[in-house]
Amino acid sequence: MVKNTNGFLVSVGSAKDLFSFVPGIEELADFDYKFVANIDSTNMHSGIWKKLAQTIFDEYDKCDGFVVVHGTDTMAYTASALSFALQNLSKPVVITGSQKPIFDLASDAQNNLINAVKVALMDVPEVCIVFGTKILRGNRAQKRSESNLNAFWSPVALPLGCIALEPEIYYDCVIHAKKQGLILKPDFENETMFYQIFPGLNAKYVEAAIDSGCKGIILNSYGAGNVPNAEYSLLPIIKKAVATNVPVVIATQCVEGSAKMHMYEVGAAALEAGAVSALDMTSEAAVTKLMWTLAQTRDLFEIKKIMQTNFVGEISIINQ
Numbered sequence: 001m002v003k004n005t006n007g008f009l010v011s012v013g014s015a016k017d018l019f020s021f022v023p024g025i026e027e028l029a030d031f032d033y034k035f036v037a038n039i040d041s042t043n044m045h046s047g048i049w050k051k052l053a054q055t056i057f058d059e060y061d062k063c064d065g066f067v068v069v070h071g072t073d074t075m076a077y078t079a080s081a082l083s084f085a086l087q088n089l090s091k092p093v094v095i096t097g098s099q100k101p102i103f104d105l106a107s108d109a110q111n112n113l114i115n116a117v118k119v120a121l122m123d124v125p126e127v128c129i130v131f132g133t134k135i136l137r138g139n140r141a142q143k144r145s146e147s148n149l150n151a152f153w154s155p156v157a158l159p160l161g162c163i164a165l166e167p168e169i170y171y172d173c174v175i176h177a178k179k180q181g182l183i184l185k186p187d188f189e190n191e192t193m194f195y196q197i198f199p200g201l202n203a204k205y206v207e208a209a210i211d212s213g214c215k216g217i218i219l220n221s222y223g224a225g226n227v228p229n230a231e232y233s234l235l236p237i238i239k240k241a242v243a244t245n246v247p248v249v250i251a252t253q254c255v256e257g258s259a260k261m262h263m264y265e266v267g268a269a270a271l272e273a274g275a276v277s278a279l280d281m282t283s284e285a286a287v288t289k290l291m292w293t294l295a296q297t298r299d300l301f302e303i304k305k306i307m308q309t310n311f312v313g314e315i316s317i318i319n320q
Contacts, residue, residue: 001071001101009101011038011071018069021102022110028117034059041071041097044078046188046291052078053085053186056093060182065092065120069113072097072143072151075129079138080288083127083312087183090176092124095138096131099149108132108149111163119167124174126313128160135161135169139285139314142255155256156280157316175313189294191215194287196253197222203237210241215298216290217241218249218278225250225259225277227270235273242274247294247303251278251286258317276304279315289314 001009012018015033019025034055037048056066070078079095086093096116098109116130127138132150140157161169193209195201197219209217219234221227227250229235238248250270252259258280261267271277278286293306310316 041074044074049081050186057184068095076284080285083139084292085186089125093127094120133163187295188291194218196220224263225261226266238273248275285314
């Protein structure tokens with residue numbers, strides 16, 4: 001980010017403008033620049049994910065690795081989305097950004113960008129986030145601070161590496177391609193809703209999404225995937241959604257937990273009503289994966305199968 005004439009932070013004009021703030025970075029590699037979007041990441045949407053995935057796919061054979069410069073607010077969503085859109089990677093796709101604007105004397109932007117480039121030259125064939133002292137699997141990362149220079153963490157999965165004097169990769173944690181050939185599936189279904197369950201949530205507002213043509217719903221539930229089934233029960237809405245071919249995916253508000261819905265009666269009742277557990281996916285991964293899945297199929301059986309299949313390291317617990 002740089003300041004505009006009104007003193008507000010806005011996006012840097014171009015990649016070359018960005019690199020001009022980091023003298024010597026072009027000695028690390030031969031760079032090619034591709035313009036995809038120049039926005040505050042708050043304005044990110046699936047159309048840009050598709051364009052970004054397509055750009056990487058088109059340039060794939062020409063490059064050894066890719067660096068995506070991105071705002072922090074929706075970085076975890078983009079990292080998750082790209083991991084589903086670009087499968088069977090044999091090269092790194094590294095996403096980075098900064099907490100402080102690049103013109104600031106104490107900015108973290110320069111180090112993050114340099115380290116991202118270094119990781120993009122290493123054997124890390126995944127979509128990952130390089131930020132502060134961490135190298136994280138993109139679909140396992142979440143932003144946890146708006147000011148800490150280690151803004152991202154991976155609450156339920158080990159990191160892929162760390163930034164010490166140089167980037168260090170934990171190769172036992174890295175997923176490598178199982179077969180030759182990058183798989184591009186860049187489409188996402190936008191008609192998806194995400195609801196945070198809270199005490200007293202009125203089911204009629206969730207029902208309104210179904211009646212308005214929503215194609216899929218994520219409920220961010222309590223604990224181990226627990227959903228109200230008494231006075232403010234959501235079970236009738238889950239049944240209605242499933243009956244109208246709208247999948248309901250249950251994630252958990254516990255950022256270090258998983259939706260083990262068979263443990264409690266209130267979770268098991270939601271499963272019986274037709275809900276699908278998001279297992280230990282982050283909310284960002286669950287949302288983007290459902291959007292991605294709905295672009296592949298509308299068959300509820302296939303949706304459940306896809307949502308509970310580990311494609312790119314996004315889940316690690318046994319299916320329910």
